[in-house]
Amino acid sequence: MTAYRDLWQELCALKNLELAFKKARKGKPTKLDVVEFEHNLKDNLLRLRIELLFHSYKPRALETFILRDPKTRKISKSDFRDRIVHHALCNIIEPMFEKQFIYDSYANRKRKGTLKAIQRFEHFIKKGSKQHSRKCFILKADVKKYFENVDQDILVSILKRKIKDQKILWLIKIILSNYHALPGKGMPLGNLTSQFFANVYLNELDQFVKKQLKAKYYIRYVDDFAIIHLSKDKLDEYKEKVDKFLKEELALQLHPDKSKIIPYQQGVPFLGMKVFPYHKLIIRKNVRKFRKRISVLNQEYILKKATYDKIYDFVEGWDSYAKQADAFKLRKKFLKDIECNFPGEISTKEINRLQPNALKPTTKPI
Numbered sequence: 001m002t003a004y005r006d007l008w009q010e011l012c013a014l015k016n017l018e019l020a021f022k023k024a025r026k027g028k029p030t031k032l033d034v035v036e037f038e039h040n041l042k043d044n045l046l047r048l049r050i051e052l053l054f055h056s057y058k059p060r061a062l063e064t065f066i067l068r069d070p071k072t073r074k075i076s077k078s079d080f081r082d083r084i085v086h087h088a089l090c091n092i093i094e095p096m097f098e099k100q101f102i103y104d105s106y107a108n109r110k111r112k113g114t115l116k117a118i119q120r121f122e123h124f125i126k127k128g129s130k131q132h133s134r135k136c137f138i139l140k141a142d143v144k145k146y147f148e149n150v151d152q153d154i155l156v157s158i159l160k161r162k163i164k165d166q167k168i169l170w171l172i173k174i175i176l177s178n179y180h181a182l183p184g185k186g187m188p189l190g191n192l193t194s195q196f197f198a199n200v201y202l203n204e205l206d207q208f209v210k211k212q213l214k215a216k217y218y219i220r221y222v223d224d225f226a227i228i229h230l231s232k233d234k235l236d237e238y239k240e241k242v243d244k245f246l247k248e249e250l251a252l253q254l255h256p257d258k259s260k261i262i263p264y265q266q267g268v269p270f271l272g273m274k275v276f277p278y279h280k281l282i283i284r285k286n287v288r289k290f291r292k293r294i295s296v297l298n299q300e301y302i303l304k305k306a307t308y309d310k311i312y313d314f315v316e317g318w319d320s321y322a323k324q325a326d327a328f329k330l331r332k333k334f335l336k337d338i339e340c341n342f343p344g345e346i347s348t349k350e351i352n353r354l355q356p357n358a359l360k361p362t363t364k365p366i
Helices: 007-012 014-025 032-039 041-053 080-098 114-128 152-160 166-177 192-212 232-250 284-302 308-322 328-341 348-359
Strands: 063-068 072-077 137-142 217-221 224-229 260-263 268-270 273-275 280-282
Touching (some): 007 014, 007 080, 014 041, 032 080, 041 080, 080 166, 114 217, 114 224, 114 308, 137 232, 137 268, 152 166, 192 217, 224 232, 224 268, 232 260, 280 284, 284 308, 284 328, 308 348
Antiparallel strands (some): 137 224, 137 260, 217 224, 273 280
C-alpha cells in the first residue's frame, strides 16, 4: 500500500525552506534583498513558515521593468522571500509532473536546455529527410503572446488532476493572482513558477501532438515548437489541428506571422540559430544581443557593480552556445575583445581548474 504524503507539511518543512533559500540565493549572494534576508536567516525562514502554515502568507507586489533584447519584453520580478516560496513549491510538485512530460520538451528542465534542443532538432531533420536524401518540410511555430494569455482557471484545472492537496492549490492560486494583467489571464515572465507552469500548460499540446496527431518528429522549447515531415500537406493538416486544439482547449492561438511551413533546405530559425542541412548560423539579432549584453557588463564592471566572474560565466555560456554554429571567426573575435577589455583578469573557475594541475608532481615518483 502506498504511503500517504502530506504535501503541505513537506512544503512548509524548515528543511525544504532552507533548500529553497539556497536555490533562490544561487548566483545572487551580494544582492541587497538577499543580504538583508540572510542577515536574520533563521528568524526570516521561521516567519515565512508560520505565514504559510497559518495561511496568512501574501506575496509582495511584483517589480516590473522592460527588457529590449532585441524584442521588447515586460519582466516581473518577485521579492526575494517570494522567490523562496516559489522554489519551496517547485521542490515538492515538480517531480510529480516531470515524469508526465514528453522527452522532447527542452525548456527549464534538468539535463535539457538550449544546446540539447538544437542538437535534437538537427537529429530530427536528418531522420525526417532520410539523412538529407529527400526533401522535407518543417512546421515552425510559436504561440501568440503565450505568457500573457495563459488562462489561470484552465491551468489550475490541469494541476488539480495531479494535486489533490487543497492547501497546495491555495498557494498556487495566491501566486497566480499576484500578477495583474487581464482578469484571470497571464503569468509573469521571470518567475520560477511561471517557467514550470508553462511546461505543465503546454504539456497538453505535447500529448495531443504525440498521441492524437502521432507526429514522430516534434520538439518544443517553451512556446516555440517544430514538427518535421516529408509531406507539406500533412504539416498543413497538423497546423490546422494544432491551432484548433490551442483555441478550444487552452484558450491560445498560433502566432500568425511566426507559424510557417518551411522547406528545410532554406534554413529554419530555431532558438537563435538558422539551421541548414549541413551547417548552422547564429541569427544576426542574437549577435547584436550578445554585443549589447557585453557592453552593459563592461560598464557594470567599471562601476564595480559586476565581478569578472559574472562576465566570465556569461561569455563561457555564450561560447558553448556559439560552438554549435559555424561561427569560428566570430567566436575568435569576441574572445579576443574580451581579453583586450579585461587584461590579466582570471575567474574563480579558472583558478579552481588550475589548482589540481598545480598540485600534480612534474616527475614520476620513484
